[in-house]
Amino acid sequence: MARGRRPTEEVRRDVLAAAGELLLAEGVRGFTVEEVARRSGASKMTIYKLWPSKGTLALEGYFTTVESALEFPDTGDVEADLRHQLHAFVSLLTATKAGPTMAELIGLAQTDPELRAAFLRTYSSPRRKLAVQRMEKALAEGQLRDGLDPESVVDQLWGACYHRLLIPDLPIDHAFADTLIDNLFNGINRPVSRRRPGASRPR
Amino acid sequence: MARGRRPTEEVRRDVLAAAGELLLAEGVRGFTVEEVARRSGASKMTIYKLWPSKGTLALEGYFTTVESALEFPDTGDVEADLRHQLHAFVSLLTATKAGPTMAELIGLAQTDPELRAAFLRTYSSPRRKLAVQRMEKALAEGQLRDGLDPESVVDQLWGACYHRLLIPDLPIDHAFADTLIDNLFNGINRPVSRRRPGASRPR
Numbered sequence: 001m002a003r004g005r006r007p008t009e010e011v012r013r014d015v016l017a018a019a020g021e022l023l024l025a026e027g028v029r030g031f032t033v034e035e036v037a038r039r040s041g042a043s044k045m046t047i048y049k050l051w052p053s054k055g056t057l058a059l060e061g062y063f064t065t066v067e068s069a070l071e072f073p074d075t076g077d078v079e080a081d082l083r084h085q086l087h088a089f090v091s092l093l094t095a096t097k098a099g100p101t102m103a104e105l106i107g108l109a110q111t112d113p114e115l116r117a118a119f120l121r122t123y124s125s126p127r128r129k130l131a132v133q134r135m136e137k138a139l140a141e142g143q144l145r146d147g148l149d150p151e152s153v154v155d156q157l158w159g160a161c162y163h164r165l166l167i168p169d170l171p172i173d174h175a176f177a178d179t180l181i182d183n184l185f186n187g188i189n190r191p192v193s194r195r196r197p198g199a200s201r202p203r
Numbered sequence: 204m205a206r207g208r209r210p211t212e213e214v215r216r217d218v219l220a221a222a223g224e225l226l227l228a229e230g231v232r233g234f235t236v237e238e239v240a241r242r243s244g245a246s247k248m249t250i251y252k253l254w255p256s257k258g259t260l261a262l263e264g265y266f267t268t269v270e271s272a273l274e275f276p277d278t279g280d281v282e283a284d285l286r287h288q289l290h291a292f293v294s295l296l297t298a299t300k301a302g303p304t305m306a307e308l309i310g311l312a313q314t315d316p317e318l319r320a321a322f323l324r325t326y327s328s329p330r331r332k333l334a335v336q337r338m339e340k341a342l343a344e345g346q347l348r349d350g351l352d353p354e355s356v357v358d359q360l361w362g363a364c365y366h367r368l369l370i371p372d373l374p375i376d377h378a379f380a381d382t383l384i385d386n387l388f389n390g391i392n393r394p395v396s397r398r399r400p401g402a403s404r405p406r
Binding site: 107108145 | 282306307309311312313314319322323327328345346347348349351352355356358359361362364365366367369370371372373379382383386387388390391392393394
């Protein structure tokens with residue numbers, strides 16, 4: 001089917017959208033360049049010219065597709081904004097094929113150095129950066145404790161969900177998302193005012 | 204080499220010790236039942252009689268071998284005790300083959316339902332229980348916030364480390380272990396006394 005020449009940026013966008021939708025719908029096993037070509041109207045040759053490997057295409061398509069769903073709001077209240085985004089992440093993991101797809105990709109990445117590098121570069125590192133940027137703004141506004149390392153919060157919110165995704169002793173659900181936020185914003189120890197004499201206190 | 208008959212419990216213990224040491228020394232790829240048999244002095248037939256699969260043997264041996272290194276102290280100060288244990292866990296992950304071995308096992312478990320079930324049953328679930336027990340004692344002693352879900356703390360301490368192990372955007376080190384504990388025990392928001400009027404407050 002001759003569509004005439006489309007600008008490369010338009011082709012890129014269509015291919016990425018098709019790739020992300022395909023991955024979310026069919027998972028890793030159903031992801032083929034043939035099907036991405038069919039859905040996007042681009043030729044396989046064009047796709048291979050723009051993406052070095054199927055893995056890179058899948059990851060970049062996935063990142064693009066989930067980007068708007070995983071955006072960080074900025075209402076001025078960092079606790080509310082992180083909570084909102086974490087719930088969106090939990091919905092994505094549990095209500096679409098994103099959960100099993102991510103689990104399988106991360107699993108394969110443990111014994112495939114190229115896939116691991118692509119995953120870090122194309123997906124996890126840019127997503128980490130978006131979370132850190134939102135927290136850095138809150139730090140500058142005095143909403144978070146001075147000296148807080150925002151990277152560590154990424155591991156204790158989204159990382160805690162990945163832990164349950166990859167080692168599924170317990171389920172991921174919305175109550176879990178709230179608990180993770182509460183633990184960090186309220187602290188897990190007994191409030192100072194109600195603490196008994198002699199018990200340890202926060203430093 | 205005739206050793207005479209040893210009691211089954213003694214054979215079990217020797218085989219598990221040999222299996223755990225072999226896994227920590229050689230990783231998943233170097234782990235064979237032949238080598239466990241050679242190191243423990245038990246026959247392959249005996250080993251297969253006691254363990255249904257190589258994976259179960261490896262995981263149970265690993266659990267047994269790291270059990271004493273990962274014990275929870277009970278000094279009466281739960282923050283100090285969790286901190287101590289988390290540092291021991293970080294040492295194990297970074298100073299032995301435990302890190303890459305766990306990463307590879309968890310990776311394989313994503314596409315191998317039998318290995319996944321064995322991992323949950325033989326390793327992660329019993330380790331989770333030990334952490335929860337230590338925190339339940341602290342809850343009963345009034346050292347942790349009423350209503351705290353200790354399971355979620357497992358995901359925010361050890362799970363946060365597994366996140367960096369499996370998605371290695373950033374390294375695991377002892378400073379990270381301290382930060383994880385500090386975030387939970389101090390909270391990540393600005394202390395109430397220094398909070399500016401109008402800023403969000405903990406609930």
